[in-house]
Amino acid sequence: MGKSDLIGGELWEQYSNKVADRMNNPRHFGVLTEDDAKQLGGRLVIADEGAESCGDTVRLFWIVDPETDIIKKATFKSFGCGTAIAATDMMAEMCIGKTVDEAAKITNLDVEHALRDEEDQAAVPPQKMHCSVMAYEVIKRATSIYRGVDIATLAEADIVCECARVTLQTVEDAIRINDLKTVEEITDYTKAGAFCKSCIQPGGHEKREHYLVDILARVRAEIERERNPDQVQSDFTKLSVVKQIKAIEAALDEHIRPALARDGGGIELEDITPGEDGTVLVHLAYQGSCKGCAGSLAGTLTFVERTLRQEVSDKIRGVVV
């Protein structure tokens, strides 16, 4: 938040002149037919993408020279907001004169860039970026139809954020290399989640396969495991008692005592004894307000045991002294 975020409501005033102009006067809208294709000596390709129930659809028409694969003419029809119409119009224009393979490389980021008035000024506000994604997807669709291949074969590596075209690999690398701990940090480093925000967590504008919150939790857990080889689970039972105590104390200090301290409680390790089936019984004594609290017998013990099993070893069983 801050001075510029408190008023809100801005949308259309953040459109570039090019977006507004192409919304008002799209240059390439319309239908191409088999007759048009015959006249131009090319092959007609018609591709559909989107659904009206989701808010936008686009139909792309190409006439492609079968000798050279060059797109001789491109037009579109669109049901959608101004951004969707302007982006599709620009996309159709960008296809013309390119080979199908070249066109297939056009992304929504290229389209957005072409719609800018100033090099460093985005053509549409962040929440409108996803409206241009359809323009990108329909090219892929048209390419697959022209080539007679399944669209899945043209799919890129797992894309987490469609608006900024950030892959799963990029997000994972950013978390690892920069030791990121929050979704906001991921957005700062990668731009993933900066636009329509659908990819941050479930419940956004559209359903996604990957969500940043889940990726972050998974990669963080991996990082933690790698960082604490002492706590590698299978080895725990083979450690000396002194090392077992140290590992448990470390986990208590880092993950458990701070949480209990917030409620004025504490916990002490009393003993470690072998249990049945290779388990390790960890004897614990509650301190402060946890002592004598009914919740500490059930809820808190579950929390402590779960944390110790996750952080130290799944062989651990908690026992309250």
Added chain:
Amino acid sequence: MERIYLDNNATTIVDPAVRDAMEPFFCHMYGNPNSLHSFGIEVRPYLHQAMEQLYTGINAADDDDIVINSCATEGNNTVILGFYFNLLKDTRKKHIITTQLEHPCIRESCRYLETHGVKVTYLAPDRDGMITAEAVRGAITDQTALVSVMWANNETGLILPIKEIAEVCRERGVYLHTDAVQAIGKIKVDVQEVPVDFLTFSAHKFHGPKGVGGLYIRNGVSLPPLLHGGEQMGGRRAGTVDVPGMVAMGKAMELANQHLAFEQTEVRRLRDKLEDALLKIDDVLVVGRRELRTPNTVYVSIRGVEGEALIWDLNQNGIAASTGSACASESLEASPILTAIGADKELAHTGVRLSLSRFTTEQEIDFTIYTISKAVMRLRQLSTSY
């Protein structure tokens, strides 16, 4: 370019007579009404006068309270949160009934109470876009403390059967709150004829200024304040009274009531003219029977024409309208009303609302009819589905 304002359910122009009424309280009579000296004294008769206008406006009894506040959002929060502290928190009554049609300030304060153990039922509108008294009756349990149902819907203009709902609530001993923001100034609102316990409104929806509103509380009903720390409004709402705003709201209420007949005849005639013209376009759906709606509102769905795109085209021609299309919002919530009335999914992003006021002219409506048909033609030419 002459501009045409058809978004009066969002906010309205301040009536020049209202502006004149509030003007003296900025630089001449600027005293704090709670002061002992002459600067305070000279203001108070005008506040009493505004109270008279407001009480008359909704036909409140002298023993009832109308608490002046900042807006209906404040009033609605005061009721919902106040109920938590007053009743829900410490008794076995832990249930609120409201509807999916409500303004977010009701919905979100109810969601907030859910995190504190309150159970909330959000009634869905039926296929006519309505919430019936029977639906409310069916949802009331012996744990229900409060029902909150709007008097008229902002999107469709549909007037809910609040009188019947009030009777059900009376019968079952449940308190009733109504958000009357879209009703006041458009239809008669009478709290003696319709026995609600709480009613909220905002001045800017009936040609008053923004930033002032009212909360009606029936005599004998207790409700703790949201804002503590002052004796204003009998302790029910602390904070120095917005004197110009309150005077303006009184005047706006008086004028609104004087114009109710005009709303029913002239505003309705223009709205119907617009609606008839829209219905002449192929594949157009208007939500709700017109005799069940506030006289100024039409909510139209035009197949093949995305809502925001139509609003864009209208704006290019100087016409202000609004859309429930969620293209730019962070959550994909297509208009719940279109879903509720069973319109096909393709129409979910086509809803556009046009709302008139007593300042709307015949020429404006004629130009709007012409512009919409032109825009629909253009957008359908572009459209994949038409």
